[in-house]
Amino acid sequence: MSVPESVDLSQLSAPAGGSRRLTGHLARPEGPGPWPGVVVVHEALGVDDVMLRQAQRLARAGYLALLPDLFTEGGVGRCLVPTMRASSSGRGRAYQDITAARTFLAESPDCTGAVGIIGFCMGGAFALMSAGSGSFDAASANYGMLPRNLDETLAGACPVVASYGGRDRMLKGAAAKLDSALGRLGIVHDVKEYPQAGHAFLNDAEVGPRLLRPLFRVTGMGPHPEAAADAWQRIETFFDTHLKPPSTAR
Template sequence: MIATREVTYDADGLTMVAHLARPDGEGPWPAVLIGHDGIGLDDYQRGRADDLAEHGYIALAMDYHAGRTYFGDPEAMLARVMPLMADPARMEAIGRAALDVLLAEPGADPDRLAALGYGAGGRIVLELASAGVPFKALAAIHPGFPAARADDWRGVDGAYLLCTGSEDPLCTPDQLLAFTAALQNAGIDWRVNVYGGAKHAFWAAPTNADGSLTGGTTHVLDTVPGVGHHAVHATRAWQAVLDLLDEAVGSADNPVP
């Protein structure tokens, strides 16, 4: 059994509407902060939090669009996201506000902290990590990358998983490897998964205008170029995230020393 609820909090001058999922009982549980991609907090990221709770983690799927999603309106999404991505201090503040909410939850273990981010949400959790938040594990799926400077990562601990699709024009394998070169030079424990044939946001199943699943591979609503669903790789990427967390953080029943 798990428990879920909506959590509101203030950040970036807005009222955010996050999704919290926790196992049954009193904890303590390892805690996972989840950052959604540029479209907004949707049922997929809520589902990631719920699945993590089933695996023994307390998880907060943060919000940085004040409850709004931008399905079918890529221009408005870019107008919101691009200024944010150009302002590391603003991203860090948004991430810290969500992290404070997660760690204030009874049962959240601050010594077993992890992060998961998609797209711009991946950039947010990377900014938190480079600023010193002690994540034991961090998974970023087709993230936006900060500047590849090893000095920004010296003294940072934790295990890192970075994933993208071979056909992603927004988070290319070359960009990913350039960033991991900085992690390597800083002595970070990192790994990379590149999924053959996958495009950007390969985990996002196409929906109809009413939000129902199309059952196909083509998005009905407008998206940015290079977006496409790949169901097999979506499953593989999620398993890679679970494997990382199990190895680096453990669970409530099987903690990593």
């Protein structure tokens, strides 16, 4: 699998009120297209090798995966706080950037027109917020913070697959709350909590400053290969069902 190619999304984001400069990283499946598209929304630490590999994994599963760098303009230092606020408020420039990525995929001749969204950590919150926007055909939220107005935000949402870690102290009880809300609203969903996993368990390597990694391990944050394997199988099966035509779904 080749390294994701850099694409300029600025002409789609800036006129709509998004970032004046927006870079995306596009991972293509091998073989002939077109393919369904997936917008990949990164963690709070930004685009790194782990996030690029998540996009590549989706490409191997048969998806045209686009990872927009929501911190393009100012890096983590300048962009983290306003982007985190946007993830919980439902308002902010990041949503125009995510829409720009979706538009790029939907208008690409390499895309079938079906587009999903997947997010990790901060990106998981964006995936939940975006699920009810009417713009996506399926959403995957991984250890994402729940919207404040859960029922209002998710009313009429696309199908949702979500994964949480039972040792994630920041999101205690989130999986049960989300599962209950989606069931109450009649949204097709698959929500699962992994008791032995913590935050960021889908990552295939530790992330963040090296000095803080021992602390992350103590809090249960980081890779959990067994839970990750099961979660990825659920995500890919769910996306295959809702994004791929029956003749091409695995």
